[in-house]
Amino acid sequence: MTTAKTRIRIGSAPDSWGVWFPDDPRQVPWTRFLDEVAGAGYGWIELGPYGYLPTDPARLADETARRNLRVSAGTVFTGLHHGPAVWDTTWEHVADVAELTRATGAGHLVVIPAFWRDDRTGEVLESSTLSAAQWRDLAGQTERLAREVRERYGLRIVVHPHADTHIDSEENVARFLDATDPDLVNLCLDTGHYAYCGGDSVKLIETYGERIGYLHLKQVDPDVLAQVHAERLPFGPAVARGVMCEPPAGVPALEPVLAAAQALDVDLFAIVEQDMYPCDPDRPLPIATRTRAFLRSCGA
Numbered sequence: 001m002t003t004a005k006t007r008i009r010i011g012s013a014p015d016s017w018g019v020w021f022p023d024d025p026r027q028v029p030w031t032r033f034l035d036e037v038a039g040a041g042y043g044w045i046e047l048g049p050y051g052y053l054p055t056d057p058a059r060l061a062d063e064t065a066r067r068n069l070r071v072s073a074g075t076v077f078t079g080l081h082h083g084p085a086v087w088d089t090t091w092e093h094v095a096d097v098a099e100l101t102r103a104t105g106a107g108h109l110v111v112i113p114a115f116w117r118d119d120r121t122g123e124v125l126e127s128s129t130l131s132a133a134q135w136r137d138l139a140g141q142t143e144r145l146a147r148e149v150r151e152r153y154g155l156r157i158v159v160h161p162h163a164d165t166h167i168d169s170e171e172n173v174a175r176f177l178d179a180t181d182p183d184l185v186n187l188c189l190d191t192g193h194y195a196y197c198g199g200d201s202v203k204l205i206e207t208y209g210e211r212i213g214y215l216h217l218k219q220v221d222p223d224v225l226a227q228v229h230a231e232r233l234p235f236g237p238a239v240a241r242g243v244m245c246e247p248p249a250g251v252p253a254l255e256p257v258l259a260a261a262q263a264l265d266v267d268l269f270a271i272v273e274q275d276m277y278p279c280d281p282d283r284p285l286p287i288a289t290r291t292r293a294f295l296r297s298c299g300a
Helices: 030-039 057-065 080-104 132-153 170-179 191-196 201-207 222-231 235-241 254-263 284-297
Strands: 008-012 044-046 070-078 108-113 156-159 186-190 212-217 268-272
Touching (some): 008 254, 008 284, 030 057, 044 268, 057 080, 070 080, 070 268, 108 132, 108 212, 132 156, 132 170, 156 212, 170 201, 186 191, 186 201, 191 201, 201 254, 212 254, 222 235, 254 268, 254 284, 268 284
Parallel strands (some): 008 044, 070 108, 108 156, 156 186, 186 212, 212 268
16 A cells, blocks of 8 residues: 655755856756666656756666666746746747657656846846736746646646746745646745745645655755855855755755655655755765755655
8 A cells, every 4th residue: 555655756956066057167967967866776866957968768768777867857948927028038948958858758848937047146137026917928938838838748847946037935836836727837946945935844844745746856055145145145146055965964854855755645746956066076976875864864
């Protein structure tokens, strides 16, 4: 008999190996990532930034299969609050990622909203708050994206609340969920980003459980986070300072989060994503191995 606990499928992602870009000399080669994520005890991965892993489906299938890895999701970046004017350029990006994601057998597409300030330089790109019209565009265009992705590729989108975006705090996440169709749009709840923005992951799961379609597991260091907020650091420099930390050293506690997710009694991916860009190439594997052991101790 299947239990709730066994319905949580644990994986990891290139992000936990310090990978933020398709190509960057400070990142580990993709072959090393695949070798090490399998060696650390994970059976599921995400694609990471499009172009980091091979984009030829046959080659990617061979490389993952021989390491006993399967793909849970692809990731796309969007600025849908800008309305129909950005649809064509958005879809061009989404279509490539969705095609590869479908070819791997994965069922999800993680959608990350646009940053309102540059995550490297801190340059303010637009207002940190949306107008009523922009909220309508964000909701409407996200539903359109969900419908197109499902009809054309058979994938479900899960929107990722993220620091330095317009879907971040408890208030903004609730506003977004209340404005979108639950049959089309669900969340990728990232426990670290939600804590970074002041949210309570357990409360969110208990309140909007039917909208939780996917999990990213990470923690924040509360002392570093206090510095980040005091200095108004953008997300990139905050990560470089170590705001995302190895569990169980930070917040939120992951055992209650997993227990709340398990109580939903649905199939969920829970993908470890410890932001560490940039990082020493020898740092990720020991952390990933310890994290996998810790999650097993939480029953996942």
